[in-house]
Amino acid sequence: MQVNQPKDISNFHIVGINYKKTDAAIRGLFAINQDQYQQLLLAAKAAGMDDLFVLSTCNRTEIYGFAGEPGDLMDLLCTSANGNPQVFAELAYHKSGEQAIRHLYHVGTGLDSQILGDYEIIGQIKGAAKFAKAQGCIGTFLERLVNSVLQVSKLIKNETGLSSGTVSVAFAAVRLLEAKVTDIQQKKIVLLGVGKIGRNTCKNMMEYLNVRNITLINRTTAVAEDFAGQHGLQYAPYEEMDGVLKSADVILVATNAPHPTILKAHMEGTASKLIVDLSIPFNVAPEVRELAHVEVVNVDDLSKVQDETLQKRLNEVPKAMSIIEEHMEEFLYWFKMRKHAVVLKAVKEKLTEIHAREIKEQKNGAHYKLEDMEQVSSRIIQKMINLMAGKVRREAESDKGDQYIAMISEIFETGFNQE
Known part of the structure; x- marks a missing residue:
């Protein structure tokens, strides 16, 4: 076996x-x-x-x-x-x-x-x-x-x-906005991407900064519409993104697209803006940073936001x-005992095989109730397994547990090599 x-x-x-x-x-x-x-x-x-x-x-x-x-x-x-x-x-x-x-x-x-x-x-x-x-x-x-x-x-x-x-990038973004943007309640904010990070960031902005002037844009408009409806916010179709971005004061990007979503062309000729890129890979093209009126912050920058509870967490x-x-x-x-359980299961199968073979050999010549003998034999097998398992469990904290399993495996020829 x-x-x-x-x-x-x-x-x-x-x-x-x-x-x-x-x-x-x-x-x-x-x-x-x-x-x-x-x-x-x-x-x-x-x-x-x-x-x-x-x-x-x-x-x-x-x-x-x-x-x-x-x-x-x-x-x-x-x-x-x-x-x-x-x-x-x-x-x-x-x-x-x-x-x-x-x-x-x-x-x-x-x-x-x-x-x-x-x-x-x-x-x-x-x-x-x-x-x-x-x-x-x-x-x-x-x-x-x-x-x-x-x-x-x-x-x-x-x-x-x-x-x-502060326990997340989403909340760190809010702390950053709190520090960098004055009168944020009066600013036009756009959230591009309404996935998990985007939703969490939006909720944090509403709760901690008391902002409601947020416009949601998502590639699937129905997702933005649903979230906006739940929280009393605005949304815009993805096709209208260019115009919405140009009029925004603050843009949060959480699209996680494989390529940049916001390009230099989107930002040229606009008023000053703060863009927070929460995406990996970056969804704001590197060229956007060349524009003097646009400040771009990414996830690495957010890690520098200090939280007053940092020492408490440490x-x-x-x-x-x-x-x-x-x-x-x-x-x-559990892992160690699982290795033991594999061998014990094999031993039980071996004993059951012996039991079945003996019953078959005795069926034609002996005078007994077959049902009674099968019940007794099954109880004997289970008792033997219980005894071995109990001994191994008691010795699990020492090398003896592995030694016992190795010995049992060798005796019953299970083919299992104990590490």
Whole structure:
């Protein structure tokens, strides 16, 4: 009997780039959109890789999964992205095994975010994993790990002050507007792009800056119309964008299109403007910065916005780290016991096979009630499994647990090689 061996945790890797070593322009080249993501997952399955997902946000592009080498994941990612693989290799980081697992916990809880405590990242992880699962590329290991990260993120948000104050790029944009734009309630504001970041930014502007003179524009007009109706705002069809942009005082861009949406021609001959580009890759053409009357701020600039609660959040980091370590230990224990469970399942199947063979051999000659003997035999098998499982569980914290499993596997010839 051959047992399907669980994946070796040392082959779990994360490869990526983030804001720490790259600017937004470089990150934009390696951002993965929905179509690229789907093609990447199809390529992964064709290569026999079926437990991975990609996290692509304004601050990072990372791929998590099982592979023989981190370079296998890097090649997979770069094949789908628009950037130069050599540039990626020079700027990328990679971690394996427990370090890779810990990295995902840190990312998911905002400890590794450009704005410490950013809580939006956990929703992005959830969405990325959900998409990969729908394509058949999330296995038991990653599903369990992502669920653990989701749980830990919620615990840290509820039990610590790590996410107090400014916790997102969307809110940092509002703080920037508060500092730079006087009498903002009287200014004409245009929000281009009504996706998640755009909606969050808009809500923050209404709540914290008390602005209502906001015109929404979205490529799908019905989306802008619906959101505007819910919040008492204005909207304009995408086809009327040029005129609306020219009359605006403040423009927020959250379109996340593959190419610039706002061009130099849109801004020439207009009054002074502030443009906040929340998109990755940048959706404001570089030439716009050449115009003296236009100020452009991007996501990297937003990270410099200081929040008065920063020190409080920094003080909460040790508490968050403690929660992460506790739940990571539980996850690793589950993984270790899962390896044991595979062997025990194989042993049970082996005993059941023996039981069936003995019953068959005795059916013709012996005088007994077959039903009674089958019940007794089944109880014996389950008791043996329970005894072995209990012993392994008690010794799980020492090397003896692995030794017992290895011995059991050898005795019953399961074909499982205990790592």
